[in-house]
Amino acid sequence: MSVLFTYLLFIGAGIAVGGAYSMFKVNKLASGILLALAILAAVAGALRI
Template structure:
């Protein structure tokens, strides 16, 4: 279960980073929120690996 959660965090980080890049043209605030979610998910995934 722990491995699945780690994978899901990294997948969420990737999707949020892609969505942030796509949203950058239209709404800078939403892009910033998605980028923050991506960073938090990536950090959470890295911490789960330790």
């Protein structure tokens, strides 16, 4: 179960980075918030390894 949660954190971080990149021209604040959440998810995934 722990491995699945780690994979989900990394997949969620990847999707959030893609969303932040596509949202960058429309709304920079929401893009920054989404990017910060992606970084937190990636760090959480790395710490679970």
